[in-house]
Amino acid sequence: MRSRRWTNWILICFLACCLSISAKAAWGHAPDEVGGFEPVPNRIEEFDWQLPSWVPRPVVPDDNPMTAAKVELGRHLFYEPRLSVTGDFSCATCHLQHLAFADGKTLPAGATGEVHPRNSMGLTNVGYNSVQTWANPLMQHLEQQMLVPLFGEEPVELGMAGRENELLQTLQSDSDYQQRFQDAFDDESPVTVRNISLAIAAFERTLNSFDSPYDRYRYGGDATAISDAAKRGEALFNSERLECFHCHGGLNFSDSTRHERSGFTEIAFHNTGLYNIDGNGAYPSDNTGVQEITQKAADMGRFKAPTLRNIEVTAPYMHDGSVATLDEAIAHYSAGGRTISEGPHAGVGSQNPLKSSFIKGFSLTETEKQDLMAFLKSLTDETFLTNPKLSSPFE
Ligand code: HEC
Ligand code: HEC
CATH class of the missing domain: 1.10.760.10 (Cytochrome c-like domain)
Incomplete structure (x- = not known):
């Protein structure tokens, strides 16, 4: 078991690397740069966080600035069942809003029925986590984390490993998504796995709960x-x-x-x-x-x-x-x-x-x-x- 999930982790590191979601690029500012009141990058200033005034904002990676278009695309992808091998499973299958994005189950099953050894976490304020998931000190970025449910094989969650091209074609041939990717990214061909990961992470940084x-x-x-x-x-x-x-x-x-x-x-x-x-x-x-x-x-x-x-x-x-x-x-x-x-x-x-x-x-x-x-x-x-x-x- 231990070695199985370890293999999974190596696969994700490799993928993140290929997509240039490196720790450095994805993290942005060194801690001493963000202490005190400034400097806060302008682009964070521009996004309407809708946070109460006493709440500091999450740290946003330099290479994934927040924009309304990107967040909206990320929201679509988070709820998109075509992101799974069976076409009927999405992030939201295991992360339900009315349960603070947990799922109420002891252990969830992935798209192919494989049971995950861990309880689905709620996603309250995930943008504020210094580390993601239950017990992986290396998993520090939302951009990197979402590759695990999408492509991980130990256990299978959404089951898209080896189906990257299929996935990109599906999204590309959908005119609504085509437009949304264009609005969110400047790239010439914006429908990429990297941009899917950036958009979902941007949406996750809006899962903020400070109104209890x-x-x-x-x-x-x-x-x-x-x-x-x-x-x-x-x-x-x-x-x-x-x-x-x-x-x-x-x-x-x-x-x-x-x-x-x-x-x-x-x-x-x-x-x-x-x-x-x-x-x-x-x-x-x-x-x-x-x-x-x-x-x-x-x-x-x-x-x-x-x-x-x-x-x-x-x-x-x-x-x-x-x-x-x-x-x-x-x-x-x-x-x-x-x-x-x-x-x-x-x-x-x-x-x-x-x-x-x-x-x-x-x-x-x-x-x-x-x-x-x-x-x-x-x-x-x-x-x-x-x-x-x-x-x-x-x-
Ligand atoms: C030494 C650090 C530590 C202290 C002290 C501590 N907790 Fe925890 N808490 C944890 C950790 C770590 C977990 C997850 C443990 C696990 O899953 O094995 C946890 C999990 C929980 C959970 C379940 C969270 C979830 O989403 O499943 C609750 C509820 C909780 N703690 C409440 C409390 C309360 C109430 C107290 C004080 C009586 C407390 N904790 C004291 C570290 C701590
Ligand atoms: C099969 C159910 C399942 C699916 C589908 C799923 N997750 Fe999760 N999620 C989990 C489980 C289980 C964990 C805990 C994993 C661990 O600790 O190894 C988790 C943890 C997380 C965390 C860490 C939260 C924290 O507080 O540390 C994030 C973020 C997350 N998931 C986002 C996503 C996104 C984004 C997707 C879609 C791309 C997704 N999940 C799809 C079950 C699922």
């Missing part, structure tokens, strides 16, 4: 936007007793966050004691986290702390969807790691020797638990879940 009741309370000056219970829950979340904020802190409730004003880029992965199969910290062999990429024993079970925005609607949880509810997630943390009493994954997670020192366990009264839950639910942003600009252009 919590945002209106915390940043919008509306003291009544959330309940007293949620306010108490916020204090618990930020307490040294619970430690949640250490990994789920800041603008996007994730420590792997980057934006135009962040001084340096943090990329972090943590073992939360979800498993401990052999007593030495082992996770199931098809989901060993960062270890799969680095091959270092100490990286076993280390995953990204995902954003907790819209967490109410993205169940089931964790990298393998093995935690069904928020109640269960809180129970896992409160025990200082999950215990699985029987079956192939049996083990005492709280004794996982590779576990982060911030996962130490705590006990909550029933009221405190409800307070924490009320806080987590105050992060649900109805505007984001229903914004027509982010929904399918084909319906």
